Amino acid sequence: MNIKEASEKTGVSSAAIRYYEKELLIPAIDRTDVGNRDIDDRIIRRIQFVTQMRAAGMSIENLRRYIQLFDAQEDNAKEQKTILKTQLAAMEEKRDDLQSAIDHLNYKLNHFYDHMETTEEELRELERQHAEKATDDETSEGDGYDNR
Amino acid sequence: MNIKEASEKTGVSSAAIRYYEKELLIPAIDRTDVGNRDIDDRIIRRIQFVTQMRAAGMSIENLRRYIQLFDAQEDNAKEQKTILKTQLAAMEEKRDDLQSAIDHLNYKLNHFYDHMETTEEELRELERQHAEKATDDETSEGDGYDNR
DNA sequence: CCTTGCCTTAAAGTGCACATGAAGGGTTAA
DNA sequence: TTAACCCTTCATGTGCACTTTAAGGCAAGG
Secondary structure: OOHHHHHHHHOOOHHHHHHHHHOOOOOOOOEOOOOOEOOOHHHHHHHHHHHHHHHOOOOHHHHHHHHHHHHOOOOOHHHHHHHHHHHHHHHHHHHHHHHHHHHHHHHHHHOOOOOOOOOHHHHHHHHHHHHHHHHHHHOOOOOOOOOO | OOHHHHHHHHOOOHHHHHHHHHOOOOOOOOEOOOOOEOOOHHHHHHHHHHHHHHHOOOOHHHHHHHHHHHHOOOOOHHHHHHHHHHHHHHHHHHHHHHHHHHHHHHHHHHOOOOOOOOOHHHHHHHHHHHHHHHHHHHOOOOOOOOOO
C-alpha cells in the first residue's frame, strides 16, 4: 500500500504520516525498490493508535517517550506502566472536565436565559448536581478498569 | 481587584486576561482613574467560563461567536441554541473518543504485553467491550441532559 | 516526447493561543 | 529620590503539530 492509500484508509494526511515516522511515533516504514514507502497493516494500526491518543490529547512528545520504551526492548515495564498511568490519570481528569463543561452548557440550554452570565444560582445548581453525582459514584467504585 | 489578583484567583495569566478582553471573550473591563483594570466577580465568572470551555476544547473563535450573539441582545436565541448544540455534540463526541482511548490504555495496562503493537485480538476485545456497552446504553436513554 | 500523477526529501510557512519584551507611567516605603 | 512593584499598550517571539512549497525522480498513457 502506498502512502496515499494509507492516508485515505486512516484519514491522516500523507505529510502527517511522514511526520509521524520522522518523529518516531510509528516504526520505520519499508521501502520499495525505488524508495517509496510500502505500508502494511501493522503500520496502519500504529497510525490509528497514534490518532486515537492524539485525539485524546496526548502530546507527540509523550507518545514518543512511551513508544520508545517499547522499542528499546529493555526491562522497562515498570516505567511504561508509570507513563501509561500518568497519561490515564490526565485523560480521566480531562474527561471529567469535559463532562463538567457539557453539564454547564446543557444547563444553559435547558434554562435558557436572555443573558449569558453564569449567575450565582446557576453555579449553585451546578455545584448541587456535582455533589449529587459524587455521592452516586461512591456506591459504584469499580476496579479501575473502564471506570466511566 | 487588580489584574494580578484576578490572575491568582483564576489561574489565568495577566497576559491571557488582557488577551481575552481584546478578543472579546470577556466584557470590557472597568478602569480606575489611572487606567488600570478593576476586575469584579462578574468578570471573574466570565473568565472561569472561558477557562472551562477552553479546557473542553472550544476554540477562541467559536467562543467569541457564541458570546457576541448574547452581547448583540437581538432575537438570536435560536442561533445561540444552535451553536450550543453544535458545541455540545462536539464535546460529547470528544468525551466518547477520550473514553475509548482510556479503555484502550486500560486494556494495555491490564493485559501487559512485551510489545506495544495493538494486536488483532486486542482490537477484537476492545470492539467486543464497546458493543457490550452500547447495548447497556440502550436501556438508559436519558433526556439529553447530563447524559454521561 | 511530453504530460500526468504518483512518489521522495528538506526547508520553510501557518494558525492558534498565548508569552515575552520594550518603553513608559503611578503609588508606596525607606 | 530612588527603588520596588504594580500597571499600561504595542510589537514581536514561541511552541506545537502539522502543511505547504521547492526541486526533483519514476512509470504509464497519448
